[in-house]
Amino acid sequence: MENNRAIASKLNQIAALLQEQGVQFKPAAYRKAATAIGELDKDIALYGDEKELKKLSGIGDAIAKKIIEFLETGEMEFLVLLQKEQGGISADLMDIEGLGPKRVRQLQSELGITTVAQLINAAKQGKLQGLELWDEIMEKKVLENAARVDERIKRFPREEAKDDVELLLETLQKVQKVQRCEVAGSFRREKETVGDIDILLVTTAPEEVSDAIAALKIVRDIAVKGDKKISFDLHNGLRVDVRLVKADQWGAALMYFTGSKEHNIAVRRVAMKKGWKLNEYGLFDGEEVVASKEENDIYEALGLNYFEPNNRIGSL
Secondary structure, three states, rough: HHHHHHHHHOOOOOOHHHHOOOOOHHHHHHHHHHHHHHHOOHHHHHHOOHHHOOOOOOOOOOHHHHHHHHHHHHHHHHHHHHHHHHHOOOOHHHHHOOHHHHHHHHHHHOOOOOHHHHHHHHOOOOOOOOOOOHHHHHHHHHHHHHHHHHHHHHHHEHHHHHHHHHHHHHHOOOOOOOOEEEHHHHHOOOOOOOOEEEEEEOOOHHHHHHHHOOOOOHHHEEEEEOOOOOEEEEOOEEEEEEEEEHHOOOOOOOOHHHHHHHHHHHHHHHHHHHEEEOOEEEEOOOEEEEEOOOOOHHHHHHHOOOHHHHHHOOOO
């Protein structure tokens, strides 16, 4: 989920810059919030307002306001000011995992490097090893992480990702105790490009299945691993989020994680008019489950015709 990754990255940058300034306590708070956001199982934009955001672990007033600001403007002014205060430090380079303010400033002043592409080119030419804070191991690590920055912002043509999705589904369906498996997200909606791949599967043994997925040969780097979600990269950098759900929640989860966000909001409004609540776990009348097992059950209960995934836009 692009919003979550972008916000977590910016909060980690704020933490690093504050720590270099010698600010107490705040860096740890920003890192804690970044970790919590990175582990969310849905797009942070769906939490709505500051009140809902503050229910999340590690997010208080100040950080909630910065999240809302990013969702509305695409930027955090506080981070921009910190970067200016510290000599116009490169935002692009600060987005590379393991590359702190001191090394970024060194790259800018000694080699004139300000972009990820320039850093990758310099590393390939062996120019970083001669710098005081660098050695061969550090150069290799930063080169790998710099390449992943480009991967995170890359969108893949749907046709290019199609073979990977088919292989993923075929492989996951062979994992023991996986009962059901399907792709969701923008790929299921047949968008021309995809930023990542969302896959839902049903199992009664989530921890065992999560371990089995982590051991698959197609998995390159694991970002998150738990009994509800496992996120990893494929050989080409395509990020995959596999969500493990219960059989009786399949329809609600598939609808939710297929999107679009605008379509989900529109359907929730129909539910709210009936006094009901709709989320990734089901359609509820108070505590009673109205529908959840299949997508069509939910649309039917709400008096709506079934929407094919490629028609799930804002209006109903």
